[in-house]
Structures are given as C-alpha cells and as structure tokens.
Amino acid sequence: xxxxxxxxxxxxxxxxxxxxxxxxxxxxxxxxxxxxxxxxxxxxxxxxxxxxxxxxxxxxxxxxxxxxxxxxxxxxxxxxxxxxxxxxxxxxxxxxxxxxxxxxxxxxxxxxxxxxxxxxxxxxxxxxxxxxxxxxxxxxxxxxxxxxxxxxxxxxxxxxxxxxxxxxxxxxxxxxxxxxxxxxxxxxxxxxxxxxxxxxxxxxxxxxxxxxxxxxxxxxxxxxxxxxxxxxxxxxxxxxxxxxxxxxxxxxxxxxxxxxxxxxxxxxxxxxxxxxxxxxxxxxxxxxxxxxxxxxxxxxxxxxxxxxxxxxxxxxxxxxxxxxxxxxxxxxxxxxxxxxxxxxxxxxxxxxxxxxxxxxxxxxxxxxxxxxxxxxxxxxxxxxxxxxxxxxxxxxxxxxxxxxxxxxxxxxxxxxxxxxxxxxxxxxxxxxxxxxxxxxxxxxxxxxxxxxxxxxxxxxxxxxxxxxxxxxxxxxxxxxxxxxxxxxxxxxxxxxxx
Amino acid sequence: xxxxxxxxxxxxxxxxxxxxxxxxxxxxxxxxxxxxxxxxxxxxxxxxxxxxxxxxxxxxxxxxxxxxxxxxxxxxxxxxxxxxxxxxxxxxxxxxxxxxxxxxxxxxxxxxxxxxxxxxxxxxxxxxxxxxxxxxxxxxxxxxxxxxxxxxxxxxxxxxxxxxxxxxxxxxxxxxxxxxxxxxxxxxxxxxxxxxxxxxxxxxxxxxxxxxxxxxxxxxxxxxxxxxxxxxxxxxxxxxxxxxxxxxxxxxxxxxxxxxxxxxxxxxxxxxxxxxxxxxxxxxxxxxxxxxxxx
Numbered sequence: 001x002x003x004x005x006x007x008x009x010x011x012x013x014x015x016x017x018x019x020x021x022x023x024x025x026x027x028x029x030x031x032x033x034x035x036x037x038x039x040x041x042x043x044x045x046x047x048x049x050x051x052x053x054x055x056x057x058x059x060x061x062x063x064x065x066x067x068x069x070x071x072x073x074x075x076x077x078x079x080x081x082x083x084x085x086x087x088x089x090x091x092x093x094x095x096x097x098x099x100x101x102x103x104x105x106x107x108x109x110x111x112x113x114x115x116x117x118x119x120x121x122x123x124x125x126x127x128x129x130x131x132x133x134x135x136x137x138x139x140x141x142x143x144x145x146x147x148x149x150x151x152x153x154x155x156x157x158x159x160x161x162x163x164x165x166x167x168x169x170x171x172x173x174x175x176x177x178x179x180x181x182x183x184x185x186x187x188x189x190x191x192x193x194x195x196x197x198x199x200x201x202x203x204x205x206x207x208x209x210x211x212x213x214x215x216x217x218x219x220x221x222x223x224x225x226x227x228x229x230x231x232x233x234x235x236x237x238x239x240x241x242x243x244x245x246x247x248x249x250x251x252x253x254x255x256x257x258x259x260x261x262x263x264x265x266x267x268x269x270x271x272x273x274x275x276x277x278x279x280x281x282x283x284x285x286x287x288x289x290x291x292x293x294x295x296x297x298x299x300x301x302x303x304x305x306x307x308x309x310x311x312x313x314x315x316x317x318x319x320x321x322x323x324x325x326x327x328x329x330x331x332x333x334x335x336x337x338x339x340x341x342x343x344x345x346x347x348x349x350x351x352x353x354x355x356x357x358x359x360x361x362x363x364x365x366x367x368x369x370x371x372x373x374x375x376x377x378x379x380x381x382x383x384x385x386x387x388x389x390x391x392x393x394x395x396x397x398x399x400x401x402x403x404x405x406x407x408x409x410x411x412x413x414x415x416x417x418x419x420x421x422x423x424x425x426x427x428x429x430x431x432x433x434x435x436x437x438x439x440x441x442x443x444x445x446x447x448x449x450x451x452x453x454x455x456x457x458x459x460x461x462x463x464x465x466x467x468x469x470x471x472x473x474x475x476x477x478x479x480x481x482x483x484x485x486x487x488x489x490x491x492x493x494x495x496x497x498x
Numbered sequence: 499x500x501x502x503x504x505x506x507x508x509x510x511x512x513x514x515x516x517x518x519x520x521x522x523x524x525x526x527x528x529x530x531x532x533x534x535x536x537x538x539x540x541x542x543x544x545x546x547x548x549x550x551x552x553x554x555x556x557x558x559x560x561x562x563x564x565x566x567x568x569x570x571x572x573x574x575x576x577x578x579x580x581x582x583x584x585x586x587x588x589x590x591x592x593x594x595x596x597x598x599x600x601x602x603x604x605x606x607x608x609x610x611x612x613x614x615x616x617x618x619x620x621x622x623x624x625x626x627x628x629x630x631x632x633x634x635x636x637x638x639x640x641x642x643x644x645x646x647x648x649x650x651x652x653x654x655x656x657x658x659x660x661x662x663x664x665x666x667x668x669x670x671x672x673x674x675x676x677x678x679x680x681x682x683x684x685x686x687x688x689x690x691x692x693x694x695x696x697x698x699x700x701x702x703x704x705x706x707x708x709x710x711x712x713x714x715x716x717x718x719x720x721x722x723x724x725x726x727x728x729x730x731x732x733x734x735x736x737x738x739x740x741x742x743x744x745x746x747x748x749x750x751x752x753x754x755x756x757x758x759x760x761x762x763x764x765x766x767x768x769x770x771x772x773x774x775x776x777x778x779x780x781x782x783x784x785x786x787x788x789x790x791x792x793x
Contacts, residue, residue, distance in 0.1 A: 097700070100699075256699035339693075347698040350704060368777065370690060
C-alpha cells in the first residue's frame with residue numbers, strides 16, 4: 001500500500017483503514033522469545049496481575065448496591081472477565097504485534113474503532129491508576145493512625161466533590177493519592193521497572209493479607225448477615241457486578257502472553273480459566289468473610305469507605321494489630337499496583353503517539369534516561385489531578401465502563417476477523433466459536449446497561465472528546481498518511497521477556 | 499598545547515597510566531610529565547624543626563618515585579618525558595595545581611587496585627579529579643600495557659545526540675584529525691526491563707525502537723557534519739550497540755588495542771563538573787578500553 005497521498009483520503013476509507021502488519025526485518029539482537037512459560041507460571045502471572053487491583057476497596061462500593069448477593073455479583077463479573085480474556089487471547093495471537101487492545105484494534109478493525117478503543121483503554125488505565133491511588137490513600141491513613149497515632153486531616157485526604165450520596169465531604173484534595181502518583185512518576189522517569197521477582201513478592205504479600213482477612217473474618221461468622229440474600233434484586237446484583245468488574249482487570253495480561261507459552265491452544269484457556277477460578281475464589285471468600293463479620297449496612301458507612309478491610313479486622317478482633325498488618329500489606333502492594341498501571345498508561349500513550357494519532361512528542365524517548373519522559377509527566381499530571389479531586393465512587397464505575405466497552409469491541413472484532421480474514425494464522429482459536437464471543441458481548445452488555453447514568457455521561461463525554469480530537473488532529477497527522485516505505489511503520493514483535 | 503600530566507605512585511605497582519600517557523603523547527606529539535605527590539609537612543614553622551625528618555623522608559620518597567618514573571619513561575624513548583614530585587596534602591589537588599602551572603591538556607591516572615585486571619576503576623582520587631578538573635581525565639584500565647610505539651588508532655565517542663554531546667563531537671573530531679585516529683560515533687541503546695505484571699506486551703521493545711530511530715537520525719546529522727569537516731568513510735564509523743544492559747551493549751562492539759573511549763561528564767549544565775552522569779559512569783565501569791572523561 002502506498003498511502004503517500006497529497007489529497008486527503010476519503011473520510012469513510014480512512015476511518016476503516018487498518019494498520020498493516022509489518023515486522024522489522026532486523027530484529028533487535030537478544031535472545032529470541034523463549035517459549036518457556038508453563039501453563040502454571042502463566043496462570044500465576046494472571047493471578048498476580050489481577051489480585052489487588054480492586055479487592056481492597058471494592059466491597060464498600062458493591063455491598064451497598066447488592067447486599068449479601070454481592071457474592072453472585074463477583075461470579076458474574078468473573079464470568080464476563082474470563083470470556084473477554086479468551087476473546088482477547090485470540091485477537092492477540094492472530095495479530096502478534098506489541099501493544100494493548102488499542103494496537104490489536106488498529107490492525108484488525110481500522111482507525112475509527114482504534115480511536116474509540118484508545119479512548120476506552122486510556123480511561124481504563126488512567127482512571128484505574130487514580131482509583132487505586134485513592135484507595136491507597138485510605139489504607140495509608142489507616143496505617144498512620146494505628147502505628148503513629150495521627151491521621152492526615154480529612155481536608156487533605158478527601159476530595160471536595162461529594163460522592164454518590166451528595167453529602168459534603170469536608171475535604172479539599174486527596175494529597176496522599178497525589179503524592180503517590182508523583183512518586184510513581186519519579187520512579188518511571190528514572191527508568192525503574194518492577195521485575196518479575198518483585199512482582200512475585202507483591203503477589204505473596206497481597207494473597208497473605210487477604211488470607212488473613214478471610215480467616216479472621218470467618219471466625220466471626222454470623223449467618224444472620226446473609227438473611228434477605230437477594231434483597232436488592234437482580235438489578236442491584238448486576239449494578240454491583242459492574243463496579244466489581246474493575247477488580248478483574250489484569251486478567252487480560254495473560255492473553256497477551258500467548259507467544260511465550262509452548263502450546264497456546266491448550267495453555268492459554270487453561271491459564272486464563274485457572275487464574276480466573278483462583279482469583280474469583282479469593283474474591284468470593286473475601287466477600288463471604290466480610291459479610292459474615294459485618295452486616296451489609298456497615299459497608300455503606302464512612303468508616304468502611306476508607307481502609308474497609310482493616311476496619312473489619314479491627315472490629316472483629318478488638319485489637320488494631322491485624323488491621324495494621326492488613327493495612328501495611330495493602331500499602332506496600334497497592335503502591336506496586338499503582339506503579340504498574342501508570343506504566344501501562346504511559347506505554348499505551350506511547351503506542352498511540354507512535355501512530356501519530358496524538359502528538360509525536362508522546363512517543364519520544366529521553367536519550368538520557370531511556371524512558372519516555374514527556375509522556376510520563378503528562379500522564380502522571382492528569383492522573384494526579386483525577387486522584388486528588390475525584391472521589392472513588394465515580395472512578396471505579398468509570399474504569400469498568402471503559403474496560404467493558406473495550407472488551408465488547410474485542411469480542412466483536414474476533415468475529416469480524418474470522419469472517420474477513422478466515423485464513424489468518426491463529427495460534428490460539430477461541431473454543432466454542434461463535435457462542436463464546438457472542439456470550440462475551442452479551443455478558444458485557446448486561447453489566448454495562450446497569451451502570452449508573454452519571455458513568456455513562458462521563459464515558460460519553462470522554463469518547464466524544466477523543467473522537468473530536470481525532471477529527472481535529474489525528475485524522476491529519478496519522479502516521480499511516482505519510483507512509484512511503486512499510487519499514488517505517490514496522491514494529492518489533494511483542495516478544496520480550498526478562 | 500601543554501604536556502600530558504600523569505599521576506604516578508611507585509607503590510601502586512601499576513604502570514598503566516604511564517603507558518597510556520605515552521601512547522597519547524606519541525599520537526599528539528607532545529611531552530609527558532609524570533608527577534608523584536608526597537606528604538607535606540606543616541605549613542607553619544614548628545619549634546625545634548621537629549618535622550624536618552618527615553620533610554626529608556618525603557623529599558627522598560619523591561625523588562625516588564620521580565627516578566622510577568623517569569626510568570620507565572625511558573623505555574618509551576620516542577616520547578619526551580620528564581618527571582617531578584610535589585608535596586601536597588591532597589593528591590588530586592597537587593595534580594590539579596601542577597596541571598594548571600604546566601598548562602596540561604590532559605591528566606592521566608590509573609585504576610587503582612580495587613577492580614579486576616583490565617577493568618576501569620574510579621578511585622577516590624580520580625573521583626575528586628573528575629569533579630574539579632577543567633581538563634579531560636584519562637583513566638587506564640588496571641594493568642594496562644601499551645608497547646613502545648603504540649598510538650591511538652581509533653577514538654570511540656559515546657554520543658547521545660543532545661547539545662552536550664554535539665559540542666563534544668566537535669572537539670573530539672578535532673582531536674581525531676590532529677592525531678590521525680579514526681573516529682567511531684556510538685549511541686548506546688539499552689533496553690529497560692519489562693515491568694511485571696505485564697499489561698502491555700512488547701512495550702519496552704517499542705520504546706527501544708523509538709530510541710534507535712532517534713539515534714539514527716542524530717547520527718545521520720553528525721555524519722553530514724563530520725563529512726563536512728573532512729572525514730571520509732574510511733576514517734569514520736557509526737554504531738548503535740543494543741543490549742539489555744550497558745555491559746552487554748558495550749561488549750557487542752568490537753574493541754581493539756589502540757582504542758580509546760571518550761565520554762562527556764554530564765549534560766546537567768551548571769553542575770557539569772560535579773556529576774559524572776549515571777550513563778557515563780555505567781559506560782566507564784564496563785569499558786574494556788582506556789576512557790577519557792571530558793568535562
């Protein structure tokens with residue numbers, strides 16, 4: 001294709017234009033990708049990436065919506081996440097380029113879809129970083145209180161915007177969350193990376209404190225708390241599933257590792273389903289332990305809003321020791337979650353910048369630090385503002401909506417690609433086609449329609465802004481407009497491992 | 499252009515710095531001045547002249563060291579060398595003072611005994627020199643040896659493509675032409691480790707690709723500039739060594755006898771004399787060839 005045109009391309013054609021798949025002829029030296037990962041390792045990788053994104057905070061948001069039936073909400077969200085991950089895995093294996101959902105969409109479904117997905121993914125990672133930072137702030141304050149006996153005052157640790165209930169917060173800015181985001185920014189600017197080993201340590205910390213919570217929570221088991229199990233109705237259960245969906249983000253990380261396993265066709269679904277089962281079990285047990293220990297009404301209180309799990313442990317044991325241990329574990333591991341999510345955000349911006357849909361400046365690498373500095377600073381600044389001023393109530397639903405829409409598009413993309421490119425080599429083909437992708441879309445749609453109106457409004461405005469920006473900027477500046485030699489847009493395969 | 503100043507200590511059992519200085523001097527057709535620094539007595543006169551013995555001992559040490567250096571320099575008979583000693587409370591300060599009075603163009607030092615053979619070490623004295631010197635500092639790897647008659651054949655410049663290294667390029671190009679050495683311009687591309695859990699696949703390869711593209715563009719500009727200055731493709735080479743670590747990237751280049759690596763100290767302008775820069779110090783630590791650090 002030679003798209004080196006002086007006259008602009010017809011709009012319809014450009015919106016449908018797909019980025020061709022070209023690989024660099026000269027691969028970077030270094031070992032070729034070892035297909036070394038076993039199914040078990042991959043599964044643990046998925047567990048590590050997933051556990052901890054939301055479970056430390058999500059009960060206080062979802063239990064008021066669903067009551068004790070929040071357990072069912074976890075199952076629904078898990079099912080949707082698992083199906084989505086399977087679809088994602090097929091798309092990732094059919095298009096072996098580096099990147100995220102955005103990159104796959106650009107190659108498979110064209111520029112317009114890619115732009116929308118870019119909006120969704122930026123929302124997913126950007127807002128998730130902010131949400132996690134806000135949650136961290138709560139546990140950090142709890143830890144300060146129980147170890148040093150003082151707290152950062154509410155005016156400096158809560159946003160001034162009232163939450164869902166509309167009650168004034170008495171806050172100004174969530175300073176700890178802002179500071180956390182900037183700390184992570186400094187680490188990324190210095191080119192710091194979190195290695196597989198640190199990640200393993202973090203996973204152990206996260207799982208240990210969750211097991212601690214489950215054991216202590218169940219010791220205070222009170223069956224009365226499960227009365228009126230479905231009191232909030234199916235609507236409440238689905239709404240809670242939407243909020244909870246956020247805590248399954250990370251499962252898709254398994255999907256992009258298809259290149260690294262020996263037999264993707266067998267290993268990928270096993271790893272995804274295995275990770276899903278482990279994660280869902282942990283989450284459901286945490287939910288059961290939480291509800292067993294405390295009546296559903298407790299989760300709606302201000303006390304439960306920040307550092308909810310710690311509070312429950314304190315109340316159950318009558319001592320602050322275990323709550324402090326849990327808060328310490330949360331503070332350490334959520335720090336790493338924030339770092340990794342922020343990192344993901346910068347690299348996605350990098351990919352979009354490289355394609356010219358946002359200014360190329362986002363794809364520049366600082367030759368001194370070998371890290372994309374400009375990109376990291378801009379992304380961190382925006383996220384810090386969100387973390388500082390937006391209450392968590394709005395954040396989690398917003399992350400979920402972005403992710404759910406992106407995953408629905410992925411599932412549709414799998415079906416589209418099967419029809420348009422039936423001969424494409426697919427190391428992993430989704431089992432149960434076409435039922436599985438259809439089921440994925442339905443599951444995502446079911447959760448989506450129950451998300452609150454304000455979330456839809458935020459999402460709609462954001463996507464409108466993204467699309468408007470595309471027409472104002474990206475449409476003219478897209479790298480594909482100026483390609484004369486395909487090597488220019490060639491990319492490395494997504495096959496690194498350290 | 500003044501002579502090259504060598505810091506020499508007979509107790510260090512390492513003649514690498516002298517060899518390296520002679521190699522440079524031969525290429526640049528200048529002389530070598532080897533300086534040994536001995537302890538200084540008290541500057542205020544002491545009653546009864548009690549530290550006269552120390553001063554006498556120091557003078558004896560100094561002249562013995564100078565004689566030893568002169569004896570070794572004589573093996574490089576085509577280089578005009580002289581030796582001397584100075585009393586000072588700080589070895590680096592004495593070297594800096596002497597460099598100023600001689601109008602030296604370069605200070606040459608060894609690597610100390612803390613590193614393995616063939617490696618470059620930055621001793622506390624070298625560190626002080628790097629912080630304060632206005633002239634470049636050359637560091638010989640431990641146990642460096644250059645046969646009499648050896649010259650500098652090729653200068654490898656660590657080039658990052660920012661303003662600081664561009665001005666460095668200009669100065670090094672000048673030296674390369676004066677000494678008839680060929681010039682190799684390299685930009686090290688070191689890939690960061692992947693962040694785990696990995697949410698975006700291939701992210702660091704993507705960043706590395708951008709880095710390499712940037713380096714290529716900068717090097718192409720540098721090539722035009724150097725051709726303009728009279729370099730030909732025979733005397734000029736470019737490379738973008740890629741590695742997962744600095745050591746790996748440096749090892750992927752070929753290194754011969756007669757190679758010298760030049761790095762800038764740091765691009766942090768006003769602080770340029772104080773900090774070596776994290777990249778430079780990593781390069782120096784892994785360099786198999788003598789290194790010249792330019793302030």
